[in-house]
Amino acid sequence: MTKNYAESSAPINDPKRSTSTLACGVVGNCALSALVDEMGRMVWCCLPRFDGDPVFNALLDESENGSLWSIEIENFARSEQFYEPNTAVLHTRLFDTDGRGIEITDVAPRFMSRDRMYRPLMLVRRVRPLDSAVRIRVRLRPRFDWGRQIPTVTQGSHHIRYVGAATTLRLNTDTSLSYILTESFFVLDQTANFLLGPDETLAEGIEDTARMFEKETIRYWRTWSRRLAVPLEWQDVVIRAAITLKMSLYEDTGAIIAAMTTSVPEAPGSSRNWDYRYCWLRDAFFVVRALNSLSEVGTMEDYMRWLTNVVARSKGGHIQPLYGIGLEEMLPELIVDHLPGYRGHTPVRVGNQAQEHYQHDVYGNIILGATQAFLDQRLFNRAGIAEFINLEAVGEQAFKVYAEPDAGMWELRSRARVHTSSV
Known part of the structure; x- marks a missing residue:
């Protein structure tokens, strides 16, 4: 989960402080x-x-x-x-x-x-x-x-x-x-x-x-x-993190966004200013796993609604590493030239070219993200035979692309190779 936000109680002594501070x-x-x-x-x-x-x-x-x-x-x-x-x-x-x-x-x-x-x-x-x-x-x-x-x-x-x-x-x-x-x-x-x-x-x-x-x-x-099952130690920060993860859920469809912002640079002057306002299946699995570990399974149920649609539409074939929160497949990456960017760091991007990638670890993230939905008796809507059949096709696709070159979890844009994380 890309994390761009923090809470702060530190005094601010400069009234002209930048509006774009990430201490938000x-x-x-x-x-x-x-x-x-x-x-x-x-x-x-x-x-x-x-x-x-x-x-x-x-x-x-x-x-x-x-x-x-x-x-x-x-x-x-x-x-x-x-x-x-x-x-x-x-x-x-x-x-x-x-x-x-x-x-x-x-x-x-x-x-x-x-x-x-x-x-x-x-x-x-x-x-x-x-x-x-x-x-x-x-x-x-x-x-x-x-x-x-x-x-x-x-x-x-x-x-x-x-x-x-x-x-x-x-x-x-x-x-x-x-x-x-x-x-x-x-x-x-x-x-x-x-x-x-x-x-x-x-x-x-x-x-x-x-x-x-x-x-x-x-x-x-x-x-x-x-209702969260949290330890007594560090309880305040665990609860705060859980609330932030919950707010990343787009409840209308069940998608989970990787971040709420676009074009905040990975490093100054790097041009690695990406739009993360979409649902990466890898990141969504990490969110589901984290909240499940706190006994918050409602987010998993919502996410399963979205994931079931992704899997059903793939018909056992290629699955993109990310989709739009309304299941959009095409997320063309554009540059917004007229905006100066975070602290002047351009470019400002809308969309993400990673939707074109092959990232084979996505199949494992789908299976891992869905497994508990078959077993947890607390759920209102447990996964059943129809979901199993669709996921079985995902497993077959994972076997088919085993050890094939891909963009990997680092989303290489100019070359493909075999990645340990993908096999």
Whole structure:
């Protein structure tokens, strides 16, 4: 699993600190995810899927053309960031030079409602003063089509619409729309609520909805974490890692992404800036194995839905090392020339040419990832004879390509050889 995120409580003393630092918190609900840096700026979020258009792309574009959602405190001095314990709810605190502060709470709603998992394409931000009133500024600058398209902005009674050619976002808020539209500093003396999502009317009031979404999402994640079989040692970091892995699941199809970002370089100046927002069968197996070891088997069940489709479609033949999260086979690799890249490191890539590769270890990862689904009696939908027949064909294909040259797990692009990991 490519890991691009971390949580941090270290003070930040430079208000001009790069927006593209990887010391970010991540919030998600298994339908979308967003990265929030240590200064409370939402610098990455793709819609309507993990592999979609980044409506916030400041991670790859630090210029004024970059898109982000920032909540700033006047006379910023330092910040700290932490999660609500055992949840994916993130808190960022910003302090001014007089020691006064605000707390930003970021929530990607996820909880059971009407006998199904409710995971809307929505981000909720709640901002409260910690001690006394302070002045803040909200800069909400989404863009579409990889930053090429500035949306048309329209205003309602309690909402702002950001209208693009293919996407429209609606911000519902109980604070002044004028201050948001003009990006003016204003006095914050009570909790302000912001809900950004589809262009739909809320069923309840803004504050009530935001409060309920936060409460129910915390309840969901604490219940989920409580069921994990974790050791007493290092429990906090194990739970945090498990939550991060869970957020990599695209629940609609069961795919598990390798990372939530694209084009973060492996090393400065290396040009090895790859798009990892897809499902590698190898990486997905590692995620399933890790969560299974903590007695969290629900992710395996979801992944089996996706994997069964991949195996059935192969009809006993070649299986790619990765697919799109909607089972897309073609993931043409393109370069987005107009984005400057993470800290100026180009290129910015969309798609991944590795979908063309032959990587023979993929067959073993399929079998290993599916084995427990046949044996674990806790599952709602255990694998049966039909799945066994399909997997038997996978085994035959593995035998057929045994000791044949391939790209290997390091995904060699210019040559093929026999790899130990593939045999």
